[in-house]
Amino acid sequence: xxxxxxxxxxxxxxxxxxxxxxxxxxxxxxxxxxxxxxxxxxxxxxxxxxxxxxxxxxxxxxxxxxxxxxxxxxxxxxxxxxxxxxxxxxxxxxxxxxxxxxxxxxxxxxxxxxxxxxxxxxxxxxxxxxxxxxxxxxxxxxxxxxxxxxxxxxxxxxxxxxxxxxxxxxxxxxxxxxxxxxxxxxxxxxxxx
Numbered sequence: 001x002x003x004x005x006x007x008x009x010x011x012x013x014x015x016x017x018x019x020x021x022x023x024x025x026x027x028x029x030x031x032x033x034x035x036x037x038x039x040x041x042x043x044x045x046x047x048x049x050x051x052x053x054x055x056x057x058x059x060x061x062x063x064x065x066x067x068x069x070x071x072x073x074x075x076x077x078x079x080x081x082x083x084x085x086x087x088x089x090x091x092x093x094x095x096x097x098x099x100x101x102x103x104x105x106x107x108x109x110x111x112x113x114x115x116x117x118x119x120x121x122x123x124x125x126x127x128x129x130x131x132x133x134x135x136x137x138x139x140x141x142x143x144x145x146x147x148x149x150x151x152x153x154x155x156x157x158x159x160x161x162x163x164x165x166x167x168x169x170x171x172x173x174x175x176x177x178x179x180x181x182x183x184x185x186x187x188x189x190x191x192x193x
Contacts, residue, residue: 002065006058009050013075016047017082041146047079077105083141092144097167104170120184124177133169
Protein backbone atom coordinates (compact mmCIF):
# COMPACT_ATOMS: atom_id res chain seq x y z
CA UNK A 1 0.00 0.00 0.00
CA UNK A 2 1.60 3.28 -1.07
CA UNK A 3 1.75 6.14 1.39
CA UNK A 4 2.18 9.73 0.30
CA UNK A 5 0.75 13.17 1.02
CA UNK A 6 -2.43 12.74 -1.08
CA UNK A 7 -3.19 9.42 0.62
CA UNK A 8 -2.49 10.97 4.03
CA UNK A 9 -5.08 13.68 3.28
CA UNK A 10 -7.57 11.00 2.29
CA UNK A 11 -6.95 9.08 5.53
CA UNK A 12 -7.42 12.31 7.50
CA UNK A 13 -10.84 12.64 5.88
CA UNK A 14 -11.74 9.16 7.09
CA UNK A 15 -10.44 9.91 10.61
CA UNK A 16 -12.57 13.08 10.65
CA UNK A 17 -15.80 11.07 10.31
CA UNK A 18 -15.97 9.77 13.89
CA UNK A 19 -14.91 13.22 15.12
CA UNK A 20 -17.85 14.84 13.35
CA UNK A 21 -20.26 12.27 14.78
CA UNK A 22 -18.74 12.37 18.28
CA UNK A 23 -19.36 16.11 18.54
CA UNK A 24 -23.07 15.42 18.88
CA UNK A 25 -22.55 12.86 21.65
CA UNK A 26 -20.45 15.09 23.90
CA UNK A 27 -21.94 15.84 27.32
CA UNK A 28 -24.00 19.04 27.29
CA UNK A 29 -21.55 20.68 29.72
CA UNK A 30 -18.69 20.26 27.22
CA UNK A 31 -20.16 22.14 24.28
CA UNK A 32 -23.20 24.20 23.39
CA UNK A 33 -25.30 23.25 20.39
CA UNK A 34 -23.84 26.21 18.52
CA UNK A 35 -20.28 25.03 19.27
CA UNK A 36 -21.11 21.50 18.10
CA UNK A 37 -22.62 22.85 14.90
CA UNK A 38 -19.71 25.21 14.28
CA UNK A 39 -17.05 22.52 14.79
CA UNK A 40 -18.99 19.97 12.71
CA UNK A 41 -19.25 22.54 9.92
CA UNK A 42 -15.53 23.28 10.09
CA UNK A 43 -14.67 19.56 10.05
CA UNK A 44 -16.88 19.00 7.01
CA UNK A 45 -15.45 22.00 5.15
CA UNK A 46 -11.89 20.88 5.95
CA UNK A 47 -12.74 17.41 4.66
CA UNK A 48 -14.16 18.89 1.45
CA UNK A 49 -11.02 20.95 0.97
CA UNK A 50 -8.77 17.91 1.50
CA UNK A 51 -10.85 16.09 -1.10
CA UNK A 52 -9.92 18.76 -3.63
CA UNK A 53 -6.32 18.97 -2.36
CA UNK A 54 -5.55 15.26 -2.45
CA UNK A 55 -6.59 14.94 -6.09
CA UNK A 56 -4.72 18.08 -7.07
CA UNK A 57 -1.56 17.03 -5.22
CA UNK A 58 -1.68 13.48 -6.57
CA UNK A 59 -1.68 14.84 -10.12
CA UNK A 60 0.76 17.69 -9.44
CA UNK A 61 3.29 15.51 -7.57
CA UNK A 62 2.72 12.54 -9.89
CA UNK A 63 1.67 10.44 -6.91
CA UNK A 64 -1.47 8.89 -8.32
CA UNK A 65 -1.99 5.25 -7.38
CA UNK A 66 -4.62 2.54 -7.71
CA UNK A 67 -5.00 2.54 -3.92
CA UNK A 68 -5.53 6.31 -3.84
CA UNK A 69 -8.06 6.05 -6.67
CA UNK A 70 -9.94 3.46 -4.59
CA UNK A 71 -9.68 5.19 -1.21
CA UNK A 72 -10.58 8.74 -2.30
CA UNK A 73 -14.19 8.08 -3.37
CA UNK A 74 -14.71 5.77 -0.39
CA UNK A 75 -13.64 8.58 1.98
CA UNK A 76 -15.95 11.03 0.19
CA UNK A 77 -18.96 8.75 0.33
CA UNK A 78 -18.39 7.85 3.99
CA UNK A 79 -18.07 11.53 4.99
CA UNK A 80 -21.22 12.53 3.10
CA UNK A 81 -23.18 9.54 4.47
CA UNK A 82 -22.08 10.28 8.04
CA UNK A 83 -22.99 13.97 7.72
CA UNK A 84 -26.38 13.12 6.21
CA UNK A 85 -27.15 10.69 9.02
CA UNK A 86 -26.22 13.35 11.59
CA UNK A 87 -28.51 15.83 9.80
CA UNK A 88 -31.39 13.33 9.80
CA UNK A 89 -30.80 12.63 13.50
CA UNK A 90 -30.88 16.38 14.21
CA UNK A 91 -34.09 16.78 12.17
CA UNK A 92 -32.39 19.13 9.70
CA UNK A 93 -33.04 17.07 6.59
CA UNK A 94 -35.49 14.38 5.60
CA UNK A 95 -34.60 10.71 5.70
CA UNK A 96 -35.78 10.40 2.09
CA UNK A 97 -33.07 12.86 1.00
CA UNK A 98 -30.41 10.85 2.83
CA UNK A 99 -31.78 7.61 1.36
CA UNK A 100 -31.74 9.00 -2.18
CA UNK A 101 -28.17 10.30 -1.91
CA UNK A 102 -26.71 7.31 -0.04
CA UNK A 103 -28.65 4.80 -2.17
CA UNK A 104 -27.41 6.41 -5.37
CA UNK A 105 -23.81 6.29 -4.14
CA UNK A 106 -24.09 2.57 -3.37
CA UNK A 107 -25.80 1.86 -6.70
CA UNK A 108 -23.34 3.81 -8.84
CA UNK A 109 -20.33 2.44 -6.94
CA UNK A 110 -21.54 -1.11 -7.60
CA UNK A 111 -22.27 -0.24 -11.24
CA UNK A 112 -18.80 1.24 -11.70
CA UNK A 113 -17.18 -1.80 -10.10
CA UNK A 114 -19.12 -4.16 -12.38
CA UNK A 115 -18.40 -2.05 -15.48
CA UNK A 116 -14.68 -2.03 -14.61
CA UNK A 117 -14.78 -5.80 -14.17
CA UNK A 118 -16.15 -6.26 -17.69
CA UNK A 119 -13.76 -3.69 -19.17
CA UNK A 120 -16.31 -0.95 -19.81
CA UNK A 121 -15.45 1.53 -17.04
CA UNK A 122 -15.30 4.48 -19.44
CA UNK A 123 -19.05 4.16 -20.01
CA UNK A 124 -19.68 5.33 -16.45
CA UNK A 125 -16.83 7.80 -15.97
CA UNK A 126 -17.61 10.85 -13.83
CA UNK A 127 -19.78 13.31 -15.75
CA UNK A 128 -20.36 17.04 -15.40
CA UNK A 129 -23.83 16.25 -14.03
CA UNK A 130 -22.23 14.22 -11.24
CA UNK A 131 -19.88 17.09 -10.47
CA UNK A 132 -22.76 19.58 -10.25
CA UNK A 133 -24.62 17.17 -7.95
CA UNK A 134 -21.55 16.91 -5.74
CA UNK A 135 -21.13 20.70 -5.63
CA UNK A 136 -24.77 21.20 -4.53
CA UNK A 137 -24.40 18.49 -1.90
CA UNK A 138 -21.09 19.83 -0.59
CA UNK A 139 -22.55 23.33 -0.29
CA UNK A 140 -25.79 22.14 1.35
CA UNK A 141 -24.32 19.95 4.07
CA UNK A 142 -22.20 22.60 5.85
CA UNK A 143 -25.08 25.06 5.68
CA UNK A 144 -27.39 22.51 7.32
CA UNK A 145 -24.76 21.63 9.91
CA UNK A 146 -24.18 25.29 10.80
CA UNK A 147 -27.92 25.93 10.90
CA UNK A 148 -27.95 29.54 12.19
CA UNK A 149 -28.15 32.77 10.19
CA UNK A 150 -24.84 34.00 8.83
CA UNK A 151 -24.42 37.64 7.71
CA UNK A 152 -28.21 37.97 7.78
CA UNK A 153 -28.70 34.95 5.48
CA UNK A 154 -30.90 32.07 6.62
CA UNK A 155 -28.36 29.34 5.83
CA UNK A 156 -30.81 26.66 6.98
CA UNK A 157 -33.26 27.65 4.23
CA UNK A 158 -30.52 27.87 1.60
CA UNK A 159 -29.16 24.50 2.76
CA UNK A 160 -32.63 22.92 2.52
CA UNK A 161 -33.06 24.14 -1.05
CA UNK A 162 -29.61 22.95 -2.02
CA UNK A 163 -30.00 19.50 -0.44
CA UNK A 164 -33.27 18.95 -2.33
CA UNK A 165 -31.61 20.16 -5.54
CA UNK A 166 -28.75 17.73 -4.80
CA UNK A 167 -31.28 14.90 -4.28
CA UNK A 168 -32.96 15.66 -7.63
CA UNK A 169 -29.58 15.87 -9.38
CA UNK A 170 -28.67 12.61 -7.66
CA UNK A 171 -31.63 10.85 -9.25
CA UNK A 172 -30.94 12.48 -12.61
CA UNK A 173 -27.25 11.52 -12.56
CA UNK A 174 -28.11 7.97 -11.49
CA UNK A 175 -30.45 7.72 -14.47
CA UNK A 176 -27.71 9.09 -16.71
CA UNK A 177 -25.14 6.54 -15.52
CA UNK A 178 -27.61 3.66 -15.80
CA UNK A 179 -28.51 4.78 -19.33
CA UNK A 180 -24.81 4.89 -20.27
CA UNK A 181 -24.34 1.38 -18.86
CA UNK A 182 -27.56 -0.03 -20.33
CA UNK A 183 -26.04 -1.31 -23.62
CA UNK A 184 -23.57 -3.43 -21.64
CA UNK A 185 -26.26 -4.58 -19.20
CA UNK A 186 -28.56 -5.54 -22.08
CA UNK A 187 -25.74 -7.30 -23.92
CA UNK A 188 -24.73 -9.33 -20.85
CA UNK A 189 -28.35 -10.19 -20.13
CA UNK A 190 -28.93 -11.32 -23.76
CA UNK A 191 -25.75 -13.43 -23.65
CA UNK A 192 -27.07 -15.29 -20.57
CA UNK A 193 -30.48 -15.95 -22.11
